[in-house]
Amino acid sequence: MSYAEHATELLPWLQTDYERLVELKASQKLAHAYLFGGQQGLGKLVLAKHFSHYLLCKSTQNNQPCGECRECQLLASGTHPDLKLIQPEDSSEIKIQQVRDSIHFISQTSQRGGYKIIIIAPAEALNVNSANALLKVLEEPSNNTLLILVSHQPALLMATIRSRCHLMKFNRPAPELVIPWLESKNIRASATELLRMAGNVPLRALHYADEDALHDRVVLHSVLEKLLQGEMDISEAAGQCEQFTLEDNIEAMMLCSSDILARNQVSDIKAAQTLHDHDLKNLSTFFQDRTRLKALHGFYQELLKARRAIASTSNPNRLLVLEGLFFSWSATIR
Numbered sequence: 001m002s003y004a005e006h007a008t009e010l011l012p013w014l015q016t017d018y019e020r021l022v023e024l025k026a027s028q029k030l031a032h033a034y035l036f037g038g039q040q041g042l043g044k045l046v047l048a049k050h051f052s053h054y055l056l057c058k059s060t061q062n063n064q065p066c067g068e069c070r071e072c073q074l075l076a077s078g079t080h081p082d083l084k085l086i087q088p089e090d091s092s093e094i095k096i097q098q099v100r101d102s103i104h105f106i107s108q109t110s111q112r113g114g115y116k117i118i119i120i121a122p123a124e125a126l127n128v129n130s131a132n133a134l135l136k137v138l139e140e141p142s143n144n145t146l147l148i149l150v151s152h153q154p155a156l157l158m159a160t161i162r163s164r165c166h167l168m169k170f171n172r173p174a175p176e177l178v179i180p181w182l183e184s185k186n187i188r189a190s191a192t193e194l195l196r197m198a199g200n201v202p203l204r205a206l207h208y209a210d211e212d213a214l215h216d217r218v219v220l221h222s223v224l225e226k227l228l229q230g231e232m233d234i235s236e237a238a239g240q241c242e243q244f245t246l247e248d249n250i251e252a253m254m255l256c257s258s259d260i261l262a263r264n265q266v267s268d269i270k271a272a273q274t275l276h277d278h279d280l281k282n283l284s285t286f287f288q289d290r291t292r293l294k295a296l297h298g299f300y301q302e303l304l305k306a307r308r309a310i311a312s313t314s315n316p317n318r319l320l321v322l323e324g325l326f327f328s329w330s331a332t333i334r
């Protein structure tokens, strides 16, 4: 279970967005449907849940849910009858029956006398049928209902759905907003380093802390180096990295490539300064000339493409994708 699925705290880098929503509610300008768009790991679902708790709490304090009233108790135990979280169940898709149930839910009177809220996460998991069924809810809003669609890839949603929601966009936060929060999570590794590895995506940084990612990264770097030296073949390399998810492997290779590119391109002085001196030193020595740097840049583009492809494919052949990427990586210095 990911952090976003059980946490409801107010994440410090989302405070401004939260206050904006509270303000909209206070001035009775809250829309009927919102689309929270932005890459995975920024805490969009945590915000959606925290704001829902605020809306349902009967004795909010300082614009925060009190955590003590009957509503808050029901929310904490996940049994509040007026909040529904729709996520893919046993497949990667949100099925039409789940949406039909939610239509039924929203058409009934609220059980606790306040808002009725549906959170759909991630909304790109709606298949064509369930998305069409959801349109019905979006087209005929009833009073005191709120729909929040959380999406890591808003572009994949049907245009008719997007156009009926108010879009709230989320970007990577400034590290100084995240580091104290990360440090408060009893992590063993350096918060700064984890966040850098995670490309400044906060919940991913926390995820890396859980899985001893510093060690994982050492493994990946050593595999990448052996591939360049011709000391390891591609299937062996894929085998060594199988313990990490394909997404993590891609993210780590993107970070590694962009670090090497920054290190070897004087034009990007600022990025180069953020590199640790010892970091990636061995790998970096392979990419001293222009041809190889150009090839590495091409490889980076390929990683971006692969990331998009696996996000929009329900069941990619992960081993094949990873082997293909390792093949391209090896080819950068030929």
Ligand SMILES: [Zn+2]
Binding pocket: 057, 058, 059, 060, 065, 066, 067, 068, 069, 070, 071, 072
């Ligand atoms: Zn409360």
